[in-house]
Amino acid sequence: MAEFLLVILLASIVCVLPIVTWAAAGSGYPYLIDGKGKIMDDFSGNRESRTVNATDYYFIYVEFSNPAEQPTDLVRVFHIVNVIDDKGYPHFVDGNNYGNHTVAGHAPSEYSFxxxxxxxxxxxxxxxxxxxxxxxxxxxxxxTFQVNVDEKVAALGEGQSNGRLQVDIVNEADNSATISYDYCDEIPPYMHHTSATLHPGEYVSINSVDAYLAEIRGGIATFKFVTNGGSDFCLL
Incomplete structure (x- = not known):
């Protein structure tokens, strides 16, 4: 864990330090201005996410503007993202390679991660x-902008799905819910379909999350999803 945090901190320093030194050197910085960032549900930035839940998937989106009248040619563009928790520790640091990129004069330029x-x-x-x-x-x-990540909770009736699992039967007589879901492993064909019956407090592991049945009330089964360190990406 200590080695991981050290790598993340070094990456943050490598990425941020040149911004200070290069800007001070008077090299025409910044080439793009008026940056606006937000969390989106799609890569192209068409659907802004109103809520952000742990274990779900999103895109960190930013848009900059070219202040010049003429097109600006950018070489080997990397979109850098640094997510910091409320204690000041790096939660996620990475960069997305956009290659060589030309931004038209007085035009916006969009990037997602x-x-x-x-x-x-x-x-x-x-x-x-x-x-x-x-x-x-x-x-x-x-x-810089702030994001609040909520606990992932889904309340589902019979026949309803949240993308992770589907509720097939809600049995209030014995306080159980029968669910079906897909999961990955290393055995061909890698993606499998199965079902399970859960009582409150029990869970199944679905790829990268553990899905706990929290309660059954009024024909609705409520699930909580907790990361387990696995992966959602199946072998092809």
Whole structure:
């Protein structure tokens, strides 16, 4: 764990330090301005997420503007994302390679990064663009915004699904719910379908999450989802 945090902290320093030094050197920084960041449900930035739940999938989206009248050519563009928890520790740091990129004059330029928040809490997102990754040079200012990640809870009746599982039967007589779901393993064909009957407090592991049956009330089964360190991506 200590080695992991050290790698993340070093990555943060490598990415952020050149922004300060390069901007001070007067190199025309920033090339793109007026950054706006938010959490989206899709890569293209068409659906903003009103709520963010742990163990679900989102995109960290940022849009910058080219202040120049002429097109601006950017070389080896990387979209850098740094997510920090409420104690100041890095939760997630990475960069998405956009390659060479030309932004039209007085035009917006959009960038997205895949994000799977695992633990509920309050987070600060820092996102910006650099040119090159080994010796990064700043292309933009740092855009900062806050995100609250809620616990993943789903209340489902018979025949309803939340993408992880489907409720097939709600049996209030014995306080149980029968569910069906797909899961991955290393045995061909890798993706499998199965079912299970749960009572409150019991759970099944569905790829990267454990799905707990919290309660049954009024014909509705309520589930809580907790990360377990697994993966949602099946072998092909």
């Amino acid at each position: 895949f994000w799977n928040p695992l633990v509920p809490g309050n987070y600060t997102v820092e996102t910006f663009l650099v040119s090159d990754y080994e010796t990064p040079q700043a292309l933009t200012n740092v855009v």
